[in-house]
Amino acid sequence: MAPPSDPILTDSRGGDVSDAAPRLAASAAEAPDATLGVRRTKKQATRNRVIDAARELFDTQGYQGTTIREIARHAGVSVGSVFTTFASKGEVLSQVMADRLDGLYAELDRVMPHLRGATIERLRTMFAIHFAFEVKHTRLFLAHIAAAYDWTLPSTATPMGKNQRLQGIIRECLDKGVAEGDVEADVDQQEVTDLLMAAYAWVYRLAAWNDADAPAMTAVMDRQIALIAAGFRPRG
Amino acid sequence: MMHTAKIQAVGDMPVKAPTRRALAKQQTRAKVLDAARQLFSEQGYEGATIRDIASAAGMSTGAVFANFTDKSDLFREIMLTDMTALAESMREAASHGTGAEESLLKIFVAGYRFYQTQLPLARAAFSVGWSPQDGPALRAAGPVQTMLNLFTEQLTKGVQAGELTQDDQSALRTQMLFDAYLANYDQAIFQGWTIEALQSRSRDQIRILLAGVRRG
Numbered sequence: 095m096a097p098p099s100d101p102i103l104t105d106s107r108g109g110d111v112s113d114a115a116p117r118l119a120a121s122a123a124e125a126p127d128a129t130l131g132v133r134r135t136k137k138q139a140t141r142n143r144v145i146d147a148a149r150e151l152f153d154t155q156g157y158q159g160t161t162i163r164e165i166a167r168h169a170g171v172s173v174g175s176v177f178t179t180f181a182s183k184g185e186v187l188s189q190v191m192a193d194r195l196d197g198l199y200a201e202l203d204r205v206m207p208h209l210r211g212a213t214i215e216r217l218r219t220m221f222a223i224h225f226a227f228e229v230k231h232t233r234l235f236l237a238h239i240a241a242a243y244d245w246t247l248p249s250t251a252t253p254m255g256k257n258q259r260l261q262g263i264i265r266e267c268l269d270k271g272v273a274e275g276d277v278e279a280d281v282d283q284q285e286v287t288d289l290l291m292a293a294y295a296w297v298y299r300l301a302a303w304n305d306a307d308a309p310a311m312t313a314v315m316d317r318q319i320a321l322i323a324a325g326f327r328p329r330g
Numbered sequence: 331m332m333h334t335a336k337i338q339a340v341g342d343m344p345v346k347a348p349t350r351r352a353l354a355k356q357q358t359r360a361k362v363l364d365a366a367r368q369l370f371s372e373q374g375y376e377g378a379t380i381r382d383i384a385s386a387a388g389m390s391t392g393a394v395f396a397n398f399t400d401k402s403d404l405f406r407e408i409m410l411t412d413m414t415a416l417a418e419s420m421r422e423a424a425s426h427g428t429g430a431e432e433s434l435l436k437i438f439v440a441g442y443r444f445y446q447t448q449l450p451l452a453r454a455a456f457s458v459g460w461s462p463q464d465g466p467a468l469r470a471a472g473p474v475q476t477m478l479n480l481f482t483e484q485l486t487k488g489v490q491a492g493e494l495t496q497d498d499q500s501a502l503r504t505q506m507l508f509d510a511y512l513a514n515y516d517q518a519i520f521q522g523w524t525i526e527a528l529q530s531r532s533r534d535q536i537r538i539l540l541a542g543v544r545r546g
């Protein structure tokens with residue numbers, strides 16, 4: 095693995111940066127001097143409690159196994175107050191994931207421009223960062239994927255497939271490879287991206303069902319990336 | 331599966347006639363399965379309840395529970411029936427392909443054709459397939475293993491025919507082909523892609539995934 099990724103892996107494994115950061119920022123922005131401010135702070139506190147409870151429940155019971163009623167009970171708030179902020183459990187999950195992934199993507203935005211080496215290595219490092227970040231919550235991630243197939247999901251929710259951030263990062267990686275001459279310019283980048291996304295999702299399934307750790311997840315993904323890379327290597 | 335079971339029962343008559351009670355039980359199961367298939371297609375896995383299924387089948391929830399342990403049991407039975415039939419048509423389709431790439435493509439397309447008219451049910455299957463409770467069992471189901479074996483067979487035949495080089499990643503390649511096949515259902519379910527569009531995308535994906543073992 096490329097050296098730049100090492101401190102990142104340790105950082106993200108060490109603490110739940112993504113959970114804490116956006117919440118602190120949000121409550122700091124509230125002005126508690128006016129009544130309106132107090133109400134807003136209160137609402138924010140309820141929202142945070144709901145998010146925390148939901149994260150735990152989705153992570154242990156999956157998407158289907160979690161209900162709004164349970165989330166409310168777990169958070170110690172009324173069902174009604176959950177519904178004042180979120181229209182459905184799909185939306186709660188979207189928010190849980192958005193809060194988590196904001197931290198991850200901020201980290202990736204910081205790291206990716208500094209990565210050197212072949213495209214295959216840059217892709218491997220990028221996914222290794224994902225797995226190190228998510229390894230303790232692989233079931234949460236599966237819930238995120240399963241939510242995409244829920245009938246009752248409102249269009250405002252953002253399940254896995256709708257998240258364009260990761261796809262964008264992969265495409266930048268491939269573009270850089272084309273520029274540097276180790277990715278075939280004629281290859282359909284969308285198809286390569288989709289194959290990588292499918293492989294990525296598969297690794298979560300493996301991890302959640304077989305209790306794989308981050309190094310095991312990374313090892314499997316590395317092999318899958320190598321297999322896909324054979325398909326985008328320059329021809330001739 | 332219910333239909334074959336019924337025909338078999340009639341054929342077996344001279345040897346051992348099923349009791350009237352066994353026949354009635356079988357008819358009840360068939361009625362429940364029909365109603366469940368309908369409701370899962372209309373409301374998804376989440377939306378369909380045992381109570382609705384019972385009422386659509388014209389019986390009590392108790393009668394449903396006498397035949398199936400729960401909703402996931404019911405759904406699994408429907409899936410297994412479909413996937414057994416699908417694995418069979420995939421094998422048939424593969425036998426008409428020349429070469430690994432084309433045979434694999436025919437397998438993919440056989441799947442998309444099979445679910446073309448029942449995409450809502452496919453969507454429900456994905457919802458269940460990703461769940462920690464029912465996912466592993468669905469993935470380990472017999473017909474799924476049959477499909478995976480069919481993918482591997484095409485790779486092996488490709489090696490034997492000299493089209494592909496010896497592959498030490500055959501298991502991984504099989505799994506990735508299968509996942510690519512499954513992932514394309516998203517395009518069908520959410521974006522209304524036609525069979526032709528799915529086919530063209532699948533062909534490119536198969537080419538990418540076979541590139542490492544292609545000879546020459």
